[in-house]
Amino acid sequence: MSTEASRKHVRNFYQAMGARKSGVDVDLGAFFTEDAEWQLPRSSPMHGTLKGRAAVVNLFGDSVDEYYQPDTMKFDYHAEIADGDFVVMQFTLSAVTANGHDYENDYCMMFRLEDGLIAQVREFFDTAYLFSMIKPG
Numbered sequence: 001m002s003t004e005a006s007r008k009h010v011r012n013f014y015q016a017m018g019a020r021k022s023g024v025d026v027d028l029g030a031f032f033t034e035d036a037e038w039q040l041p042r043s044s045p046m047h048g049t050l051k052g053r054a055a056v057v058n059l060f061g062d063s064v065d066e067y068y069q070p071d072t073m074k075f076d077y078h079a080e081i082a083d084g085d086f087v088v089m090q091f092t093l094s095a096v097t098a099n100g101h102d103y104e105n106d107y108c109m110m111f112r113l114e115d116g117l118i119a120q121v122r123e124f125f126d127t128a129y130l131f132s133m134i135k136p137g
Helices: 003-021 053-058 062-067 127-134
Strands: 032-040 048-051 074-083 086-096 102-114 117-125
Touching: 003 074, 003 086, 003 102, 003 117, 032 053, 048 053, 102 127
Parallel strands: 032 117
Antiparallel strands: 032 048, 074 086, 086 102, 102 117
């Protein structure tokens, strides 16, 4: 896959996530391989690797609602690097947490594509900050 095609596919994925959080019915599974993997930071309660398209897509459903009010999520993209089948994106996520706190955290995502679909994602962010914000109270 060309660098530009990889970059475009990842951008389209983020646009689809934005549409979905706005209530548009979007098939996020169409962006991933059947055996896709999403690796979360070690300090995440869901630590490890989500395996399979269904597990990855579920991350953007009920799992998101446990942490954030989805209609408040805003992505501010800072950098994007692509080379062949790899795309790295760095952005800031601003939102209101499920328990009402203002939240802003920096993320870096590394995507690997196979045959035009996302096959693997490694996610990096400050989990200590996230969990300090979602505590009850």
